[in-house]
Amino acid sequence: MLLIPARAGDLDAEALPPDYQRILAIVREAAGPVKIKQVGEVLGLPVEVRGTGAAAREADQARRSWLAALASR
Numbered sequence: 001m002l003l004i005p006a007r008a009g010d011l012d013a014e015a016l017p018p019d020y021q022r023i024l025a026i027v028r029e030a031a032g033p034v035k036i037k038q039v040g041e042v043l044g045l046p047v048e049v050r051g052t053g054a055a056a057r058e059a060d061q062a063r064r065s066w067l068a069a070l071a072s073r
Helices: 018-029 036-043 053-063
Strands: none
Touching: 018 036
């Protein structure tokens, strides 16, 4: 079962599971690009550890066109 549908047509954030909706809301409210660490802090997740659940969820959203990933600097 695919939890994160590919974004298409009139599909909106309501199609996403609640955790993913929260991530999308955090990113939309930011003044510019956000780092996964920033999202993790807002969600109350440990941010000093690589591979948090937030990172995996953001990657899922980026792959399905809900979020745009920027190249690492």
